[in-house]
Amino acid sequence: MTRLFSPRPFIWLLAGLLAGCASLKPTPTTRFNPTATRAELPHEEAPHPQNSLEWWYVTGHLRDEASGEQFGIEYVFFHFNLKDGKQDWQMVNVALTDPQGQRFNYDYKLRRLPRLLPDSLPLRLREHKAGKTWAFDGQEGKYQLQAAFTGEANAAYALDLTTTPTRPAVLHGGGTGYENYGAGIMAGYYSYPRLATTGTLLVAGKTHQVRGELWYDRQWNCAAVVNKDTGWDWLSLQLDAPQQELMLYSLNNRRTGEQLRGGTQSGAAQASAHLAAADFQLTPLTYWTSPKSKKKYPATWRVQVPGQGYDLTVEPLVPQQELSLRFFHAFTLHYWEGMCRVTGTQNGQPVTGKAYVEITNR
Numbered sequence: 001m002t003r004l005f006s007p008r009p010f011i012w013l014l015a016g017l018l019a020g021c022a023s024l025k026p027t028p029t030t031r032f033n034p035t036a037t038r039a040e041l042p043h044e045e046a047p048h049p050q051n052s053l054e055w056w057y058v059t060g061h062l063r064d065e066a067s068g069e070q071f072g073i074e075y076v077f078f079h080f081n082l083k084d085g086k087q088d089w090q091m092v093n094v095a096l097t098d099p100q101g102q103r104f105n106y107d108y109k110l111r112r113l114p115r116l117l118p119d120s121l122p123l124r125l126r127e128h129k130a131g132k133t134w135a136f137d138g139q140e141g142k143y144q145l146q147a148a149f150t151g152e153a154n155a156a157y158a159l160d161l162t163t164t165p166t167r168p169a170v171l172h173g174g175g176t177g178y179e180n181y182g183a184g185i186m187a188g189y190y191s192y193p194r195l196a197t198t199g200t201l202l203v204a205g206k207t208h209q210v211r212g213e214l215w216y217d218r219q220w221n222c223a224a225v226v227n228k229d230t231g232w233d234w235l236s237l238q239l240d241a242p243q244q245e246l247m248l249y250s251l252n253n254r255r256t257g258e259q260l261r262g263g264t265q266s267g268a269a270q271a272s273a274h275l276a277a278a279d280f281q282l283t284p285l286t287y288w289t290s291p292k293s294k295k296k297y298p299a300t301w302r303v304q305v306p307g308q309g310y311d312l313t314v315e316p317l318v319p320q321q322e323l324s325l326r327f328f329h330a331f332t333l334h335y336w337e338g339m340c341r342v343t344g345t346q347n348g349q350p351v352t353g354k355a356y357v358e359i360t361n362r
Contacts, residue, residue: 039177039188041169042140045218047117053080053222054188056125056136058145058163059236059356060214061339062197071201071210072097072317072339072356073159074106075145077125077136079117088113092127092134093325094147096157097339098203099317104338105157106323107149141165141192141216145199161199163214165192170266172247174274179262192216193245193266194238213238215245215356231361233282233298235314237342239353243268246310248275248303250282265308280305288319293334297322297359303344312344314355335360 048054057076063069078091090113095106109129117125123143125136130150137144141163148158171177171190178186195214200207215236231254237246248263261282263275284298299319303312321338335358342353 038175039171039190041177041190042121044177044188044190044220045123045139046119046121047079047123048220049116049119050081051079051220053078054220055079055217056123057217057219058143058195058214059337059339060195060197060212060238061354062161062201062210062212062214064208065211066209069100069208070317070339071099071203071208073161073201073214074337074356075136075147075159077127081116086116088116090117090125090127093323094134094149094159095321095323095337096149096159096201096203097318097321099339101204102318102320103204104318104321105149105154107147107151107154108323108325110327138163141169141195143195143216148202156202156205158202159199161197161201161210161214163195163197163216166194166196166213167192167268170245170264170272172264172272172274175272187222188218188220190218191236191247191264193236193247194243213354232359234358235282235301235303235355236357237303237312237314237353237355239342239351241351242346244270244308246275246303246305248280248282265305275305279307285313286315288316288336290320290322290334290336292324293322295322295334295336295362297336297362301357309347310344310351311346312342312351312353314340314342314357316340316357336362 055076055078059074062071074095076093080089091110093108097104109127122139127134132148132150134147143163145161169190169192173179177190179189180186193215195216197214198211201210231252233250235248244267246265251260261277264272265275266272281304283302285302286300287296288299289296300315303314317339322336325333337358340355340357342355344351
């Protein structure tokens, strides 16, 4: 590949947002060596000074302990730095999926920070909107997450959750914690694919005591701009039995036909393994067209990992999980991210699980 491709779609989204500002030039962090052979934990989790773009990203399924109702959440803090390290920006996004009511609610905010984020642990990330405080505290898989949605349609939605890691961090890129996204450029990436989670969700005015396992992604040094012709698909799968996880991504340039794919397989009883493009197939089976943006997104996926005997189907629990983020009264970003179920087989035996899928630039 001749261009660097981003490991998550907000590289392209934020790059597009800032493209019109000629004076804003992202620069990579100098705190740690971005071409290191292995990520240095735990301090990679701290904010990286002068970072071009980094994030702390949580998604996953939670269940009401009494009623059995299922819910999905997405909660992420983005940090990026401009003007030679002197200007910090932050974007926060929070979303909640309710399959029982077929509802999807989200909230977000982008702003310039009044001061640079401190390079320290534990994390103490904050955002404020309409009198509400959004918080992301902790480190190494032990987090306190709090957010209350704003606006008339979102007034009865909130989350208050505590997480604990059930196994060590998974370093992507073949165990180094650095993914190669083209032209020899490295971006830091590790995950906690199963965070035991308890707490409360406020959904349509009703409080639910919930429990489940969230997926956490930490990424940094995501400096490059993905061109407008590139579409991005990302999937995280948590299989029930065997207790294994899959992180898979596919980037497709619609103009040139170029494609970049990769991923990681992990599990409680085995070391994580890098998945190259030849190791798996992602095939859209059905599509959903947004009535708002008119964009057409893959809905149901077939996921095949022949070397492990997996033939899986990933399908959304709510079709409408599209986010439309409007900035500066003139620019709207549309993308789809939501909770999905997993069914299928491994070596002919039934398999079930949970997934989150993210799709952009379709």
